């Protein structure tokens with residue numbers, strides 16, 4: 001028998017999940033774990049409802065609210081309707097509550113102490129496991145790759161696809177290795193390391209790839225630190241980030257409520273997990289080597305996560321940049337950021353850095369010090385359980401004593417869909433992951449840093465080198481905490497006792513999931529709008545890295561519909577924030593581009609968040625085709641799910657088309673013949689994957705097509721139950737945990753939401 005060629009970690013997980021493969025390499029892959037939140041799911045549930053489809057695997061689905069919720073005290077919480085004042089945020093959270101009831105899903109609501117940011121909750125509960133495929137309608141799903149899982153963000157149409165079929169249609173990405181040699185020096189965290197890496201490879205450096213982080217420095221990292229790294233893989237443009245599971249991973253998972261049970265089940269799982277390492281000699285398409293010793297405390301200076309600088313360094317001088325586009329981007333960022341060292345706000349939170357280890361790191365700096373008088377500093381734990389653990393360790397008292405605001409769990413000021421926002425011009429040291437214009441509030445300026453650096457900024461009032469502050473702090477003032485920093489508790493005291501809390505639902509949810517319910521409606525495979533040819537005005541937007549926050553800012557994500565978002569498109573570039581008047585120079589405010597059907601733009605179009613609202617807004621404006629040298633993966637996928645066509649062409653050809661567009665000439669995009677027709681110039685051929693083309697040209701709906709593969713999906717599920725039995729029924733709906741163990745309430749105010 002011929003020896004199999006060496007495989008990477010990604011190859012192994014991919015191959016273990018293929019349900020069915022098409023000739024063009026598109027595969028139907030099985031999804032083990034689906035996390036759901038309120039922003040990207042309402043339209044997906046609506047789709048199921050309209051088609052009369054159930055959720056195929058409620059046992060593999062876990063929902064919570066995180067983006068929209070206020071982080072104020074929940075002591076007075078009675079209902080979500082009365083607790084959330086802002087009508088649109090309230091509507092999204094209430095919609096999720098209705099949906100989880102109707103479809104019978106496990107849900108951590110606002111009065112459940114397990115509620116938190118999806119990417120904190122999944123790992124904390126042991127829902128995220130090595131070797132699994134994990135998805136969520138959220139770009140930072142890459143976080144879960146820290147466990148040796150294949151975890152990636154998806155759009156709302158794909159959320160619906162997973163809910164209905166527990167599978168996704170995917171093309172395999174490239175293998176990329178980022179090897180970090182040597183050890184990080186004292187005071188340097190994985191946040192500094194990942195910012196440094198993004199500075200090296202750029203925000204498009206990982207496009208089309210799954211990054212495996214490896215090497216001595218990665219192996220030495222805790223699970224929390226690995227999660228921060230993989231979380232930001234999406235900021236490097238990657239489809240996913242991953243780290244091979246090892247003893248650190250297994251120790252973290254041991255006894256988590258949803259992890260395999262100790263004994264035979266655990267042993268079998270661990271044996272499989274230990275096989276999930278890249279084989280010696282496995283080939284990567286791209287390899288990058290970084291020296292850990294080169295990494296120093298790192299901070300972003302601009303409006304893209306790649307705009308990084310060592311805290312000891314200086315920001316780039318645009319006059320010294322030869323590339324005119326890059327020079328213009330730097331000039332714009334510098335003008336927006338109006339660089340100064342003093343800061344106004346500090347945000348310690350987000351799915352990047354809101355876990356217990358992050359709060360401990362910040363508390364070590366805050367201990368015995370005071371928040372500078374010019375600064376408002378807030379700490380937002382990633383989940384209710386992180387908050388409880390931090391309180392048991394006395395961290396809240398350290399923070400309060402120092403003058404920090406101690407909040408309830410949620411996404412908070414990471415993107416400010418709730419009231420936690422920056423005011424125009426305010427400067428913030430933030431432990432989050434995106435520093436886009438307006439990300440934390442219109443006109444707000446974000447510097448991405450590690451938790452320790454954020455705490456250092458809070459107490460010094462400016463961006464400061466943490467290494468100058470890691471000497472012991474002065475003795476705390478009277479009334480300071482009695483619990484010394486360093487008395488770490490075990491998460492087991494807080495999480496394990498949750499193991500047997502089951503979530504009841506109002507619908508007749510299946511209690512055994514070894515065989516999945518059959519779809520209740522006939523599967524139709526037509527239904528998407530077809531795309532054959534499109535002729536019209538093309539709007540030139542000569543800019544690289546057009547991110548989805550720019551395409552549609554957060555305030556427009558609160559809708560529970562897909563339509564009517566055209567007015568929101570490029571909102572911050574199109575309208576003056578103070579007067580709401582059109583900015584006449586912006587391309588879509590000029591004739592003939594108000595009527596554009598096509599957009600021509602720069603590389604890495606659609607980077608950042610997974611919000612399908614971005615293609616919905618373009619479509620609603622009238623633009624159904626975007627031509628660019630490259631696209632961010634999730635945005636690219638989202639277009640096809642909406643009958644829209646992203647066309648990839650070489651940089652030089654895009655330049656030619658930009659000139660045509662500038663001249664007001666029409667372009668004709670012919671998908672059937674795969675050419676762009678120009679006025680007075682030769683046709684430009686383009687590539688598109690055959691399966692995607694087939695679906696688009698014929699207006700075929702993916703879900704309908706996938707449901708025709710019911711037999712293959714069932715066969716896969718049977719194989720999965722035999723090979724990895726711990727993955728079945730691992731949701732709170734399984735009823736497999738004994739009900740005899742009493743749940744000890746940790747905080748009186750925290751009650752369990754009963755559905």
Ligand SMILES: CC(C)[C@H](C(=O)O)[C@@H](O)C(=O)O
Pocket residue numbers: 039040067137138139140153415557608609610611612
């Ligand atoms: C709302 C959601 C679609 C979005 C994402 O995908 O990342 C958000 O979490 C963000 O961080 O911008």
Ligand code: SF4
Pocket residue numbers: 066067117138140350351352410411414415432433
């Ligand atoms: S990046 Fe921010 S907004 Fe997005 S999931 Fe993470 S915490 Fe929430």
